[in-house]
Structure formats: structure tokens, C-alpha cells
Amino acid sequence: MNIPSAGPRRHYLNAGYGVRSWLLTTDHKRIAWLYLLSITFFFVIGGAFATLMRIELLTPQGDLVQAETYNRLFTMHGVTMIFFFLIPSIPAVLGNFLVPLMIGARDLAFPRLNLASWYVFILGGAFTLIAAAAGGVDTGWTFYTPYSSRYSNSQVVLTVVGIFITGFSSILTGLNFLVTIHKMRAPGMTWFRLPLFIWSHYATSIIFILGTPVIAITLVLVGLERIFSLGIFDPARGGDPLLFQHLFWFYSHPAVYIMILPAMGVVSEVIACFARKRIFGYSFVAFASLAIAVLGFLVWAHHMFVSGQSVYASMVFSLLSFFVAIPSAIKVFNWTATLYKGSIAFDAPMLYALGFIGLFTIGGLTGLFLATLGIDVHVHDTYFVIAHFHYIMVGGAVMGYLGGIHFWWPKMTGRTYPEGWAKLAALIVFVGFNLTFFPQFILGYLGMPRRYHAYPPEFQVLNVMSTAGASVLALGYLIPIIYLTWSLRYGRIAGTNPWMAKGLEWETHSQPHSANFDAQPIVREEAYAYSGEERGDLQPLGKPVDV
């Protein structure tokens, strides 16, 4: 690919300086950066809450902070990490940057709506920060009634308003992705030539659209109940607290698939590139993404097995929860099979991707324990659940995010990061993560409940181990923040395609110019055409292609 060398090239980062050119941008690539900075900010805040929590939990007594404070810490940790870091992370940063590039478009379908989605995100975040500054909220991120709607003396209304507003950011992003993927693919980019990253963002967008409005209305009703002393969810006034739980989890369960599907998309891209092979079972992986999105809407009441709901309801939801595990398992097997007879390199993105597969597998398998009714009665609302979801969301989603950031960093910034430090950080994250969260499985089965500010002394040793691990994990996160920032100025200049990867994003400049491509791309290859498969080259499943 010829890169003209007359003078400094105009690209999306130097096409206009100044605050206005950033705050009024409609370029999806700049909006991705706006999101990147914002969610990193929230990640640090959520991490600070977690740090205080883990330090408190070093001793059985509640001696670092008061109970009221601790309750606000774990609530704000959950709210910040889920709504203001995990849910936007990959879609709003990597998705925004890459979706148009990967399908050969000049931008998303609705660039101004894209910018609006960021402002909405910031507005929602502002409300939540104000709520935190005004004392925070202490209901748990799950806001169960009637505690949240009547008994809690904390900033419930401000917080739910913040989350409500931010929900629209998700909806607008999902809407944009769906329309873009449907209508703006380059000539030749058929559905089954799409990168799996696009499939997973498509599936995620379905959940954004169908799920987010339900949490929106649920939080509105809780807010109204609190302000006007209504009885919609309050049994003392004729309401049903389980109705709240059903409405809440109807969104909040699919929300976890919002958090993992994009990371799975990243993993597909990275594995294909660093094994230099087409993903094994491409169409199965693509359909598995859709299956996860659909089935994910059918399992919400597995959070309610001991809530007092009927035994029959619990059995139905338990069975469905096992169903939803299968497509994820299919993906893990297909990723592993991709390595077979590949040519495998171990750059940092690949380390993150392989780490993802390991940790997601453990997290996913422990989900089966929770789906199993007889076991869930024992481990529900204990540290077993906390360990399970952190394996998926931190061991899975965050590692997917970091892997993606490293993989596309050269494309986004035109610079490479220091590979040695990156590998070291990936390793530290992996080790620190397991040290932090594996002991929590043991703690949970022992019976340590979650959201406990103080605990019986026999749980201390495991808690100390967990906190020690957390300090290692924190170090692992700090290192990339430092060298990635450093690389913006001092990193080696990257070429167009430092990884020799396949994909339309790699066929345009690093630091693409504002309209992405010099000329309209026309797609003549299958996805991941690492062996140069042209149209029609792929044999039916099972037969390797002779190239």
C-alpha cells in the first residue's frame, strides 16, 4: 500500500486542533477517544472504591471505615464499574473506532447521534458523581426494594437519574451500530465476510436496544416510588418487591452479555491474527454470538432462586441458564481449535486473548454451579458469586478490552507500545487477578456472604490473600496506563499493518484520515483470509484449503 510522503499527512488526529474540534467532532474515531478517556476516569474511580473495600477486608472487624461508608463503597463500586466502565468500554471505544473501518464505511450511520451519545454518557456520569459527592448510595447496585425505595437514607434518586440518563448513551450506540452494519457495508462485504468483531457488536447492539429501556423504566418507577411514597414495589403498601427484581434482572442479566460479547469479538480478531489463521468454525462463532444475545433474555430469574419465587419458575430458569452456556462453550472450543496448525506469536494482545480464554472458561464453568439449583441455594449471595462474575468481567471483559487496546493501538495512534513492558503487565494482571479472586470461591462455599463489612475471624486468611492479590492486580493495570501514555509521544512510529493482520482497518493508514479510506474499499476476500482465500476458495467444512 502506497503511503504518499509529501509533508505531514492529514489524519483524524491533526485535522483540527483545539477544544472545539474535539468537543464538536462527529468523527467516530475522535468520539472513541472521548469515550476512552472518560471510561478510564471512571475505571480509576471504581478501582479506588474497590481498593478501600479490599483494605477494609484485611481485618475481620469493620475498622477502616464505618458500616455506612462501606455499604456506599461497594454500591458505588458496582454502579461505576458496570454502568460507567464495563458496559460502554469495548463498544464505545473500540466499537466506535473500528466498526466503520472494519466494514469499509466512512463513518457510522449517524455521526451526530454518536457525539450525542457521549454527551449523554457524561451527563449521566455527572449526576452519579454528584450523588457520590453528596454522600453516595448504599443500596447495592441492585437497588432491591423496599430498602432502596423506602428505607435507605442515601442518594438513591440522584443515582438512578444518572443511570437512567446514561442508558440512553447505550441505546444510541446500539442503534447506530445496527443501522451501520445493516446499511453501510462496503461492496462485497457480505454478512459472512464480516469480521467476528462485527458479529459480536451486532449481537451486543440487539441487547442494548431491547434491554436498556427496561432498566430505564424500572429505575424511573423506583425513583417515583421514593419521591412520592408510592407502593409499586413496597409490600407495606400493596406492592410486590419481587416484581422489582424481575424487572431489574430482565435487563441486568442481558447486561452481562453486553459486557462479554464485545470482548469475545476482540478475542476472535486477535486469535486469528496471532495464529495467522481463519477462526475455526467461523459461522458457528457468528451464530453463537446471536444465540447468546437471544438466550440471554430468557434466563434472568436465575438471580432469584432463593427469592421466594415458585419452585417451578426456578426450574425453568435453571434449565434455560444451562442452554445459554452452550454457545459460549462452542466459542471457546473454536478459538482453541484455531490454534491447531496455526503459526502462533505471543505478542501482548495474544497474551491477553489467551488469558481471556483461560479465565473466561473458569468463570463460565462456575456459572454452571450457580445455574445448578441445589448448589445455588448454598452459594447464592456469597463470595462464590462475586468470584464468578469477576472472573467473567475482569478476567474476561477487562482482559479483552486491554488486549484490544494493545492490538489496535498502532492503528489508533500511529505508535507502538513497548512490547516487553506490555507482556510483563499482561502476566502481572493474570497472576494478580487469580490471586485476588480464586480465594473468593473458597470463601463463598465456606459461607461468607457478600456485602459484608465485617466478618467472622475464620475468613480472614483468605481475605488477606485476596487483598494481596488485588495489589498485584492494581500494579498490572497501572503499568499499561503509564507506557501507553508514554508511547503517544515516544513510541516507535507504526506502519499501516504492524501485525500483518487481515481486515479492512489494516488496509488504511495508521491514524486513518477523517474519512477512513483513500478510496472506497471493495471486498473480494473472505474474513481472515490469511492464506489468501479468494471468493469461492473455501471448501465445505472439514476440508482444508489447498493454497
Add this chain to the structure above:
Amino acid sequence: MSDSRLVHAHQFDDAEQQRDAASLGMWIFLATEVMFFGGMFLGYTIYRSMYAEAFAAASNRIDLIPGVINTTILILSSFTMASAVYHAALGRGRALQISLLLTIVLGAAFLGIKLYEYHEKFEELLVPGALFSFPAPFSAAAEIFFSFYFAMTGMHAVHMIIGFGLLAKLLFDARRGRYSAGYYTPVELVGLYWHFVDIVWIFLFPLLYLLGRHL
């Protein structure tokens, strides 16, 4: 049919792609609205089956006449909105503007009557909260009914007010000659939105006003 507007935004290949994308976008947005109102409809349905008698008693306290008038007004406004789209497609600028204006007027009438209804509820102590009063033994369940009444009609009204803003913008742009037979997508999209808001009302009306009524 003359194409007086072939310009399209830079991200699109042509005007047709832009139109298609905009239309799909609005349909997806309406799907989110279905889920949004759906949550309230679900809650309402569950409590109605739990408290059938109380809900009927509460519903009977709502004055039917303003509700019937409002339903008629809204259906009429959907007709005027559809006319607006029709005239826009035929490039009839003036007829388009009149239709839009009529839709706005009808919508305003709806909101005015709604305001009157809310005021009546306030007077009759049927607003949930500290001032609520309903005869025993249905008080708690009736309060839940009215909570849903205000939440659902209130949300509906908010959506109508937003619709107003959209219609006003359309009218403003129509007067500046922005629409033609070749380009009237915003009129179509607002039409979709307005019809959706109408359909929500058509579900709300019987569920809230007509429980346990006998002709």
C-alpha cells in the same frame, strides 16, 4: 417526480442509502420505546390480576368523557399526520404545512385536556402520595392503580411534548421550503414516531379508563 435534493451526508453513498438508514434507525428506536412502555404495561397487568376489584373501582373514578374526547383527538391527529406525509410525498408544500399545523393543534388540545384531567384528579385526592384518599378496603391497591395511571399517561404526555418539538421543527423547515417530493424523510420519520405515540394511547385508554365499566 423531480429529485430536488440529491445531496446526502458524507458517510452515505447516496440519498437512498441515507433514507434507508434513517428509516431503519427510527424503527429500531421505536422498538426501544415498546420495551420502555412495555415495562409499565407488565407491572400494570400483574397488579390488575392481583387486585382486579380494586382496579375496577379505581378506574370507575376516572371521568370517561375527557378520555373519549382525547382518544378521538389523537386518532384524528394521526390522520392529519398521515396527510402531512402524503402531501410531502406529492410535493404539496402548503398542504403539508396545514396538515402539520393541524396535528400540532390537535396534539395541543390533547395535552390541554390531559392537564384538565390531572387537575381534576388533584381535586379529588386521587394523586398518589401524601394527599391520596380512596375508600377502604381498596386504598392501597387503588393507589397503585393511580401510580400506574400517572406514570403511564405522564410518560405518554412527555413523549407527546417531544413530538411537539419535532412537529414544530418540521413546520419551521417546511415553511423554509426544505421538503420536496424528492426529500421528505424527516416528515416520514416523525410520522412514524407520532403514530407510535398514538398506538400507545390506544392501549392505555381501555386499560386505564374502561375497567369494569358496563354500557
Add this chain to the structure above:
Amino acid sequence: MWENLPLFPQQASTLAPRVDALYFFLILVSVFFAGLIFVLIFYFAVKYRRRSDADQPRAIEGSIPLEIVWTVVPFALTLVMFGWGAWLFAEIHTPPRDALEINVVGKQWMWKIQHPNGQQEINELHVPVGQAVKLLMTSEDVIHDFFVPAFRVKSDVLPGRYTQIWFHATKPGEYRFFCSQYCGTQHSGMIGRVIVMEIPDFQNWLSGGAAGVSTAQLGEKLFESLGCVSCHRPGGAVQAPSLAGLVGKPVKLEGGKTITADESYIRESILDPRAKIVAGYQPVMPSYKGSISEDGIMQIIAYLKTFNPQEGEARRP
């Protein structure tokens, strides 16, 4: 295990070993599959590591037989997990008929326990070993949860209705219980001990208490003082449904539906009598909301459970 570093909870109920068996089965399956993936990844990573930038692996589209195998086998395993778990769950929700019934009321941030003989305790639960015990639970305020790790049971404790758990303790000793549904400031302080005693010791403890009046007797007192007896007795002032042997019996309601008169139904009938009208009766019973506490309701229920079928038969003209 070691005192300072327990790694596994005690098994102190008939349920515990059965839950643990299922748990170990899942651990086995998990270790197998996780191990398989880990080993394969390591093996492939080493064997197929990139030797030169010119490496050109052949494209492999996939393999339908493999996809089928690794879909069907995990699916079959999950069905086993489901079935085993559901079977256990059904047992967890089926207390034996002869279970000793103890009332539990949770409130921020303590547990009030009342034995049938009237004996009350706070944050402690004395039970006999070797006998099924059923806890009938409700909350006075927010949602709590009663959890005994050593027994492997828990259930949310809800305001406005009853939930229950049951267990059959197998080893005398003291076992912690926890509130495990976040309920506010002192959530982590809402803990206590289940004290499992040999039967003679338990009898001693029961009779050693200051209580001379049983829960059912307290209920009978309430039944009179609140005026229930004026209607719900033979020749009562107003026609009222017979309460003889009511608890657990099917009741036909106005409108045709038939429901079981469980504890939640009785509670609702006391607090909101018009919610469910018994077929053939007028809706004239007043509500006792605000006039009776959760403890009081449980006492009346205990009293009703003692009704001899011969007595208290309301005669209908």
C-alpha cells in the same frame, strides 16, 4: 480443616453431603474441561509457535462433526447437572410433615425466634439433633435472608409474606447463620448461631426458659382479645368460615378458584380480608392491619394449627 484457614464448611445436616456431592461432580467436570482447554492451548501454543514471519498456515474452515460433538456432549452434561440440581432443589423445598416448626422474624438488624412452646430467643436458634426442623420466616421491614452454611440452606425473608426453609441437623454443635440479603447499615452484624443439641439437652433448654405460655396459647389469647372468636365460632355473631383444621386445607373462593390455606393465606386474611373471599360468605370481616404484629400473626397461626376438627365447627343454618 485448620482452624485459622478453613477451606471447606462442615457438614452438619442431612442435606450437606448431598449438596457437596453435586458440588464435587461439578468440580470434576469443570476441572476436566478447563484442564482440557488449558492443556490444548499450551500444547498448540508450543507446538505451533511461529518460527518465521514467512509461516503460512493452511486455512481450515472448521469441522461439523467436531461442532456437533462439542455441542452435544456439554449439553448432555448440563442436563445431568440440571436434573440432579433440580431434584435436590425439590427436596430442599419439601419439608417433612413432622418437622418441628419454629417461627423466625427478621428485622433490621436482628433475628427474633420463637419456639412452639413460647420460648423466645434473639440471634440464636436452639434445635434438636436428628430431627427435621422447619423455619417459618417473615420480615418486619426489608428483605433479609436466613443462611446456615453448615446446613447448606438459605431463603430470602420477605416483608408481607412467609418463606420457609427446613433442615435435619446431624451433629451437635454451634453453627453460624448469616443474613445474606443486603438489608442496610448493619447487614453484616445480623448474624447468629444455630445451637444443635442432643434431644435431652434440648428438652432441658426448652423447659428451662421463663416461658410458661406456648406460642399457640399466646395465639389463643390474641384470638379472643382481638375479637376473632366473636364470629369464628359456632353460633357466632356473623357467619364466618370455619377455622377447624383450616391450615393446609383447600379453600374454595368466591369466583370459583380454589387455593390452599397456607400460612401466607391466613396472614393475608387477617390483614386484607377482602383480598380473597370464601365462597358463600359475605365480605364483612374487618382488617387488622396496624392492630397486630408479625409475631402476633404467627402466634394465631400456631393456635389455628392446634384446632381439633371436632371443636370450633361453625354451624351453618
